[in-house]
Structure formats: C-alpha cells, structure tokens
Amino acid sequence: MAIASEYTNTRLLIIDDMPEMRSSMRSQVTNLGMNRTSLAGSVREALDLLKETRFDIILCDYYLGGSTDGQQFLEFVRRRKIISRSTIFIMITAEKGYESVITAAECMPDDYLLKPFTADALKSRIDRLLDKKRRLARIDRLQDQELWEEIIPGCNEIIATKDKYLLDAMRIKGNALIVTHRYDEAVEFYRSALKMRSMPWAKLGLAKALQGNGDHEQAKQTLNEIVTETPRFLAAYDALGSLHGDVGDTEGALRILDRACEISPNALNRHRAIADIAEKTADFGRIEKAMSMVVEKTRNSPLRDLNDYAKLGTALTELGDAGKAIAVLEEAKTSFKDAADSTLLAAVESVAQHKAGNPELAQKALERAVQGDTKSLSEAAKLAVAKACLVHGRRDEAERMLKHIVQNNPGQTALHASITQMMKTHGDPERAELLISSSNAEVVQLNNDAVKMGQAGDLKAAAAMLREAAERLPGNPQIVANAAYALFLDIYSNGLDPDKLSDAQRYQQMLLVKDRHHSKLGEISDIAAKVQRKFDLPATS
Amino acid sequence: MSFADIAALTLHDVKNRLAQLAGRAEARGDLATMREAMEAADTLTRLLTYYRSDIGSLALEIDGHSPADLAAECARETSAAGSCKVEVDCSAAPTLWFYDETLVRMVLANALQNAKRYARGRITIEVAERDGFLEFIVRDDGDGFPDQVLADDTGTATRVTREGTGLGLRLARRIAEMHENAGKRGLIRLENAGGAVFRLLLPK
Numbered sequence: 135m136a137i138a139s140e141y142t143n144t145r146l147l148i149i150d151d152m153p154e155m156r157s158s159m160r161s162q163v164t165n166l167g168m169n170r171t172s173l174a175g176s177v178r179e180a181l182d183l184l185k186e187t188r189f190d191i192i193l194c195d196y197y198l199g200g201s202t203d204g205q206q207f208l209e210f211v212r213r214r215k216i217i218s219r220s221t222i223f224i225m226i227t228a229e230k231g232y233e234s235v236i237t238a239a240e241c242m243p244d245d246y247l248l249k250p251f252t253a254d255a256l257k258s259r260i261d262r263l264l265d266k267k268r269r270l271a272r273i274d275r276l277q278d279q280e281l282w283e284e285i286i287p288g289c290n291e292i293i294a295t296k297d298k299y300l301l302d303a304m305r306i307k308g309n310a311l312i313v314t315h316r317y318d319e320a321v322e323f324y325r326s327a328l329k330m331r332s333m334p335w336a337k338l339g340l341a342k343a344l345q346g347n348g349d350h351e352q353a354k355q356t357l358n359e360i361v362t363e364t365p366r367f368l369a370a371y372d373a374l375g376s377l378h379g380d381v382g383d384t385e386g387a388l389r390i391l392d393r394a395c396e397i398s399p400n401a402l403n404r405h406r407a408i409a410d411i412a413e414k415t416a417d418f419g420r421i422e423k424a425m426s427m428v429v430e431k432t433r434n435s436p437l438r439d440l441n442d443y444a445k446l447g448t449a450l451t452e453l454g455d456a457g458k459a460i461a462v463l464e465e466a467k468t469s470f471k472d473a474a475d476s477t478l479l480a481a482v483e484s485v486a487q488h489k490a491g492n493p494e495l496a497q498k499a500l501e502r503a504v505q506g507d508t509k510s511l512s513e514a515a516k517l518a519v520a521k522a523c524l525v526h527g528r529r530d531e532a533e534r535m536l537k538h539i540v541q542n543n544p545g546q547t548a549l550h551a552s553i554t555q556m557m558k559t560h561g562d563p564e565r566a567e568l569l570i571s572s573s574n575a576e577v578v579q580l581n582n583d584a585v586k587m588g589q590a591g592d593l594k595a596a597a598a599m600l601r602e603a604a605e606r607l608p609g610n611p612q613i614v615a616n617a618a619y620a621l622f623l624d625i626y627s628n629g630l631d632p633d634k635l636s637d638a639q640r641y642q643q644m645l646l647v648k649d650r651h652h653s654k655l656g657e658i659s660d661i662a663a664k665v666q667r668k669f670d671l672p673a674t675s
Numbered sequence: 676m677s678f679a680d681i682a683a684l685t686l687h688d689v690k691n692r693l694a695q696l697a698g699r700a701e702a703r704g705d706l707a708t709m710r711e712a713m714e715a716a717d718t719l720t721r722l723l724t725y726y727r728s729d730i731g732s733l734a735l736e737i738d739g740h741s742p743a744d745l746a747a748e749c750a751r752e753t754s755a756a757g758s759c760k761v762e763v764d765c766s767a768a769p770t771l772w773f774y775d776e777t778l779v780r781m782v783l784a785n786a787l788q789n790a791k792r793y794a795r796g797r798i799t800i801e802v803a804e805r806d807g808f809l810e811f812i813v814r815d816d817g818d819g820f821p822d823q824v825l826a827d828d829t830g831t832a833t834r835v836t837r838e839g840t841g842l843g844l845r846l847a848r849r850i851a852e853m854h855e856n857a858g859k860r861g862l863i864r865l866e867n868a869g870g871a872v873f874r875l876l877l878p879k
Contacts, residue, residue, distance in 0.1 A: 154695055228691070229687070250698075250716050252701075252709075255748070302737040331752070331773045333773075
C-alpha cells in the first residue's frame with residue numbers, strides 16, 4: 135500500500151551488518167512511504183554512499199559486525215563533517231543504555247531506538263525529530279558554519295518562547311558562550327540552568343566556563359561531582375583529563391582517562407588523547423600502548439588515521455624497537471597512498487632506519503621527506519621532518535623549520551616544550567631555549583621594523599612587509615592583526631587596490647576566528663570603516 | 676562465564692530472532708503474528724532491564740522531555756496494533772518534564788499492552804501535572820486489577836500466574852522509584868474505577 139506521503143523526498147540510509155535486518159527495516163520504511171532508501175552493510179559502504187548523497191535520516195545499528203561500532207562511526211562522520219547537523223542520526227541498540235555512553239554533545243545520536251520496533255514506532259520518532267530539526271534549522275546551519283556570535287540571539291528567541299525545544303536551545307547557547315570565550319556569562323547561564331534541574335550537560339558546561347575563567351579548583355570539583363553522580367557521562371572524564379593536563383598534572387590526566395577507557399574501551403579519540411598527553415612527558419611506553427590499540431582497532435577500516443601509525447612508529451623507535459617500527463610504517467605505506475601523507479611517514483621512517491642501523495635507507499627516506507614544499511604540511515609532519523633532519527645532523531634546516539613552527543604558534547607552550555625537548559634529545563641542548571626565544575624575538579623585531587617604517591611615512595613598504603609575514607605565519611595573531619591594520623591604512627592613504635583590500639579583509643576575518651577578543655580588532659574595524667566610507671564600498675558582513 | 680552472563684547473552688540472541696520473525700511476519704502482512712513476536716521481544720527487553728537494575732548497572736539518564744509527545748507516540752503505537760480506541764488527554768500536561776524517556780516509554784508501553792489485553796474497547800492516556808508530580812494515567816474499560824494485585828503495595832508478593840509473572844509491574848515500580856528529585860520519589864499507583872487505572876507519578 136504505497137501511500138503518497140510526506141516522506142516522498144526523504145533520503146534514508148540504513149546501516150546494519152545483518153542482511154535480513156536491513157531488508158526488514160527497508161520494508162518498514164517503504165510502508166511509511168519512503169522510497170529513497172539506501173542500504174549499507176558496513177562502514178565502508180556507508181561512507182561511500184555518504185560521499186555521493188546527502189541523507190536526511192541515518193538509521194544505524196550499534197553492532198556493525200567488524201571492529202567499528204556505530205558510536206565510532208558516528209564520531210567519525212560528525213568530526214570530519216561528513217554529515218551536517220541537519221541529518222538525523224538514530225542509533226539502534228539492543229538494550230537500554232548499555233552501549234550508550236555520553237560523550238561530547240556533537241557525537242551523540244539524535245535518538246536511540248530499542249530493537250525490535252514497529253514501523254509506527256519508527257514513524258513517531260522520525261516525525262518528532264523532523265519537527266525538532268525544522269525548529270532548530272537556522273541555529274543548526276549557523277553551528278555548521280561556526281557563526282557562534284549569531285547563534286546566541288537565535289537561541290534566545292527559542293528560549294523566550296519556552297516551548298518544548300527550550301533545553302535544546304539552552305544547550306546550544308551554552309556551548310556558543312563557551313566557544314566565544316564569554317565565560318562570565320556562561321557561568322551565570324549554566325548556574326541558572328542547574329536551578330531547573332541538576333543536568334549533567336549543564337554541569338559540564340559550568341565546569342568548562344569555570345575553567346575558561348581560570349577557576350581550575352571549582353571546575354575540577356564540578357567535574358568530579360558529575361563523575362560520581364553519572365559514571366557513564368564520559369564527556370566529564372575527558373574534560374577532567376584536559377583540565378589536569380592544562381595545569382601540568384600529566385599523571386592525573388592519564389589516570390582519569392584510563393578510568394573512562396575502562397567504561398568504554400572502544401573510544402578511539404580517547405586513546406588518541408592519552409597519547410597526546412603522554413607525548414608531553416615523552417612517555418613513549420604509554421604512547422605505544424594507546425596507539426597500538428587504535429591501529430589494531432582501525433586496521434583495514436576507513437576510520438584508520440595515518441597520524442596513529444606515525445605516532446606508533448615514533449614510539450617504537452624511541453623504545454628501541456626500530457625493527458617493529460619499520461614494519462608498522464611499511465604497513466602504513468601500503469595503506470595510505472595519498473602523496474600528501476607520505477612526507478610524515480618518510481620522516482618517521484628515516485629516524486627508525488637510522489636507529490636500526492640502515493644509514494642508506496635512512497638517507498633515502500629523509501630525501502623523500504624533505505622534497506617538495508614543506509609549508510603546506512601539518513604541524514605534526516613539520517615536527518617529524520625537523521626531527522629527521524636533526525637526527526641526520528642537518529641542524530640548519532631543522533632549526534629553520536622549528537623556528538617557523540614556533541612563530542606560527544605563539545603562546546602554545548606545550549608545543550614549544552616539545553620542541554625544546556626534541557632539540558635537547560637530538561640536537562644541541564644549548565640551542566634549545568635559544569631557538570624559542572630568538573623565534574619570538576624575530577617576530578617582535580619584524581613588528582617593530584614595520585611600525586618604524588610606517589611612522590617614517592612608508593606605509594606601503596610596512597604593509598607589504600607585514601603582508602608577506604602574515605602569509606608565512608598565518609597562525610600568529612599579532613602578525614595577522616598588524617598586517618590587516620597596515621593594509622587598510624595603506625589603502626586609505628594610497629588609494630584603493632582590490633588585492634590589498636581582499637587580503638586585509640581576509641586577515642581581519644582570520645583574526646576574528648582565532649580570537650574574537652583580540653585587542654587590535656577595534657582599531658582594525660575602525661580603519662576598515664573609514665576605508666569603506668572613503669571609497670564608497672558596499673558594507674561587508 | 677556466570678549463568679547470569681550467559682542468560683543475558685541468550686536473551687539478546689532470542690530477541691534478535693524474534694525481531695527477525697516479526698520482520699518476516701510483517702513482510703507477508705501477518706500483523707497479528709508480528710505483534711505477538713514484538714510483544715515477546717518487549718518482555719525480554721524488560722527482563723534484561725530488570726536484571727541490569729538488579730545488579731546496579733541500570734543508569735538513569737534524566738533530561739527534559741515533552742510528556743505529551745511521549746503519550747501521543749505510545750497511543751499511536753497501541754491504536755495501530757488493533758481494535759482498541761486510544762484517547763489522549765494532555766490538557767493539563769506540562770510542556771517539559773525531567774525523566775529518562777527510554778525507561779518511562781518502557782513502563783507506558785507495558786501498561787498499554789496490559790490495558791489492551793483487558794479493555795473492552797476503550798483506553799485513555801492522560802498526562803497531567805498535579806501536586807509537584809507528573810502523572811501518566813492509563814485507563815481501560817475492562818474488569819480491573821485482581822484484588823491481590825491491588826492489595827500488594829510493594830509488588831513483591833505478586834505471584835506468577837497464567838496472566839503473567841508480574842515482571843512488568845515490578846520493573847515499573849523500580850523505574851518509578853529510581854526517579855528521585857529534591858527528596859521526592861516516583862511511584863506507581865493502581866486502582867479500579869470503571870476498569871483498571873494505572874498511574875505513573877514522576878517528581879518534579
């Protein structure tokens with residue numbers, strides 16, 4: 135009885151490893167009038183379908199047969215933005231709450247459905263979720279675009295109506311306050327939410343806001359409360375781990391993340407977080423343990439990640455098992471064929487071959503690692519290449535790259551510490567501290583030179599110099615801010631130039647994204663407004 | 676492996692097979708068999724949940740939900756199942772209430788399955804806020820609860836009979852009591868008034 139229904143255009147994806155369950159669900163949704171249904175028997179098939187089609191609804195069984203479960207799949211597609219917030223994700227589970235662990239909000243399914251269910255039950259849920267998505271459509275779109283400032287008034291509108299989407303809007307608003315660093319407001323907001331009822335998500339939000347305000351003790355206390363009251367709320371363990379890590383308590387951080395792993399042993403990102411923390415203290419035993427587990431669980435899966443292999447290779451090398459490291463890297467080489475990936479692997483391999491006593495192979499790998507443009511590499515790859523250079527005595531190249539990393543990531547003390555550590559172990563311990571301080575001094579010098587040039591009246595040269603620096607160090611807010619300001623000033627004084635204008639606006643936008651509280655933003659928008667008036671330009675958003 | 680662990684795994688297995696059975700029946704249009712298989716699977720789900728609560732691993736996930744939506748969903752599910760007319764009255768329902776929706780749905784679905792078994796033709800679900808509690812009330816026009824069920828406040832003495840094991844009611848009481856806030860605890864109330872009246876009360 136095919137009915138022309140409201141679902142005629144609804145695209146649905148069913149993911150289940152059991153063929154009979156897939157076809158049974160398909161006939162259920164066909165009875166509801168959904169005719170545009172796709173079936174996937176594995177994560178790989180599902181990802182292939184998601185590449186081509188935007189689905190409105192995904193029905194995914196928690197158990198998918200292989201090494202990947204539904205929760206891992208959901209985290210993967212949400213974190214990589216393979217599905218947007220407008221896609222409804224329903225997790226099908228066998229038992230209430232047994233598999234479900236509460237992780238980061240963006241990695242939660244929209245709903246859980248207990249097996250078995252009737253077509254009517256499915257329809258009721260889908261209708262409710264579609265209503266909700268319609269109500270939250272605008273906010274969801276803004277979240278996908280990460281326009282956090284605009285999200286807050288959108289949420290306020292819904293909150294004011296006090297309809298049944300009140301709590302959904304509150305969750306999103308709280309998160310937006312945190313993302314935009316409005317911690318005072320966030321603390322107050324979550325405290326008032328908790329007056330309605332003690333809700334774990336609101337407590338977590340409060341803890342994050344407190345942490346943002348530098349109130350680590352209270353944040354820790356709040357998180358510990360959640361862990362005691364709601365032991366399966368794993369997002370609280372993650373937050374507690376990062377809090378311990380922030381205050382330098384690596385041991386405490388690892389202890390709490392280990393507890394979370396006991397509850398949910400399959401959460402890949404938590405094992406990755408453990409490796410990241412262990413990296414700070416060069417605890418290669420821990421890194422090896424965590425990464426072996428992740429590599430094992432994602433082998434032959436589309437969820438595998440090259441960085442895991444590289445980290446495992448490095449850890450094995452450092453632990454003195456270069457042979458095993460080389461085997462891991464060989465496996466990675468056949469598994470990841472993308473040219474962009476090969477630099478990182480080659481760099482790690484170069485060190486491993488060197489340690490294994492194969493100088494020729496080490497040299498060959500190093501050549502592969504340094505060929506091509508290193509600018510477009512990830513920071514992890516740059517670090518690995520620098521390390522390979524250090525190990526081979528190519529100090530100048532290594533220091534040039536490390537300096538660039540420091541200058542492009544100012545204020546990132548953990549990264550600076552690991553660079554110092556690397557220099558101490560593989561290079562010249564004396565030069566380790568010097569590299570950081572001279573890198574920072576160079577940036578200060580560059581800014582001062584530009585200011586002097588500008589004051590001497592050569593705005594054009596000052597702007598050009600800063601523009602070049604901003605292209606080289608897009609991660610350095612001070613450089614990007616000064617480049618935006620200088621370019622607008624140059625345009626204002628020396629005439630409109632479309633290229634300069636578009637770069638100035640781009641830098642202004644980059645700075646906004648990086649730090650909306652940057653002290654230079656006010657001055658930049660003033661001079662931008664003057665430019666706009668002087669040349670009668672259309673207002674920019 | 677302990678007996679309990681093997682039992683839990685076996686329950687999963689049987690549930691999956693019942694689900695497949697239900698799917699096959701549905702595919703050939705045999706809705707009566709499908710319902711029967713579904714209800715049997717639901718019973719096993721309740722048994723598993725009861726077991727989890729027994730060993731202390733049943734975690735409550737409290738959040739704000741719309742009770743009117745839940746009542747409408749349950750009513751729809753029950754009416755689709757057969758001859759009974761299910762009416763919903765949410766005129767005094769609050770927009771939002773705090774509870775574990777999956778567990779409350781399980782309680783209501785069970786109450787409705789029972790009502791359907793004994794009703795002559797009419798079932799009503801009422802949702803209302805009274806004295807700091809949310810009440811889900813399921814009424815049928817059947818013969819009402821047997822005296823021994825009404826007399827047994829705690830539900831612990833309910834004997835296994837041909838009509839059932841009392842599992843549904845025991846689990847309902849447990850789930851209700853797990854809902855606790857500001858010194859108040861949820862509860863189940865049973866009475867006979869022109870048929871059976873089942874009340875689930877959840878504290879604010």
